């Protein structure tokens with residue numbers, strides 16, 4: 251089975267959050283199972299720099315007013331996953347972020363940038379780029395690839411089947427309808443309401459409407475977004491999709507996130523011997539300028555600094571934590587005002603609060619390994635990956651009972667501690683009081699080393715690898731494409747050569 255996985259980010263080529271981790275780990279897991287999975291994403295400068303074995307595969311004829319673009323092929327670093335990058339310099343080769351310029355504003359031409367991604371995806375999927383390889387299935391992710399199922403639906407059969415995964419209903423890619431000609435979308439699609447959302451043209455809605463199947467990234471979030479509270483205006487559409495819509499829990503890349511083999515850690519540790527975690531904690535305290543105190547509970551937060559992640563509540567709880575002698579470390583970026591307030595909190599609570607604003611993959615690993623507790627509360631959370639990394643690193647997560655957080659953490663109470671199923675702390679209300687109460691419970695148990703150790707071991711034995719979920723995606727692909735289970739043979743890697751093609 252040949253699969254084209256279309257995404258706006260994939261670690262380590264481009265990353266702002268969990269989508270990048272999934273876009274790496276799921277294709278790796280699919281390849282291991284004999285699926286010929288290939289990625290398509292924009293050729294940002296970092297992606298062009300880091301892709302392995304790059305070569306120009308095709309020159310793309312002018313489209314949507316963009317000329318001089320090429321399709322580059324290569325490998326996702328340190329994997330056998332083939333990648334196609336769209337090198338369209340005027341759209342993607344810029345200083346700044348993937349979605350935003352350096353000053354935190356969305357790029358004004360985002361509709362065009364990601365429409366271009368979908369158009370190239372459609373041409374590739376329909377075999378119009380002169381390559382010998384054509385997918386049976388196109389798996390499009392998030393609003394950035396939302397137009398792709400729409401574009402393919404306009405193509406004559408035979409055409410590949412489409413799966414669309416919504417990683418977060420809050421990010422919708424809504425633009426004024428006047429953008430549609432620029433995005434190469436027939437205006438009829440807007441008139442018939444299929445992509446219209448409160449008067450805007452929604453790329454997310456296009457993905458949800460036009461794909462053969464829709465998925466999201468945890469079973470609980472799949473139920474939640476059928477309601478107005480979590481559906482962001484699209485719950486009715488999802489309800490209409492009925493059985494075509496499912497939640498499949500994300501897994502983790504258990505090779506990159508393995509405390510026994512993590513290249514970013516000063517000392518490794520494993521289930522049978524977690525003594526190295528003490529070394530990681532001391533090193534993290536030293537690195538962030540906190541007193542090296544083995545006894546002080548060290549609470550980590552590695553996240554986008556956003557309302558979704560309850561960053562405002564975390565900021566408000568810091569004086570309470572400092573009074574109790576706990577240490578808090580933050581690695582994140584996002585809301586500029588909250589960033590500034592966290593920086594002020596560091597000044598106000600020296601020795602207790604350490605704040606690193608920015609993006610640092612290696613520090614994220616060291617923070618997971620060195621912390622005792624990971625804060626991962628959220629007002630809503632489609633899946634959440636940081637709590638899964640925390641579990642693997644024996645760092646007990648504090649989460650709110652929502653989305654994938656509810657599906658992956660078992661609250662520590664008298665019963666779950668006794669029957670050894672507890673793995674963290676779960677609270678219900680999205681309030682400062684409820685967050686504080688959960689922290690209080692965690693800090694109380696932290697003073698009981700034997701109980702704490704049992705919880706850590708229980709957390710570390712959890713299996714959140716992609717094994718089960720990759721098989722669920724494969725069943726879905728087979729089902730929608732009507733392809734019988736494979737006989738175990740792996741699809742050959744196509745040997746496309748550089749060509750000049752018109753699209």
Ligand code: ADP
Pocket residue numbers: 266267268269271552553554581582583608609610611614633634635636637
């Ligand atoms: P989301 O995708 O909603 O931001 P997830 O929990 O699914 O949340 O994924 C977040 C990913 O981004 C994790 O891999 C986490 O380690 C990483 N991450 C978040 N903020 C930073 C940061 N400032 N520096 C490094 N990694 C970060």
Ligand code: GLC
Pocket residue numbers: 267268269272417418467500631632633634635654
């Ligand atoms: C989104 C969600 C997050 C999820 C990630 C990967 O960024 O906010 O919950 O883990 O996508 O699916």
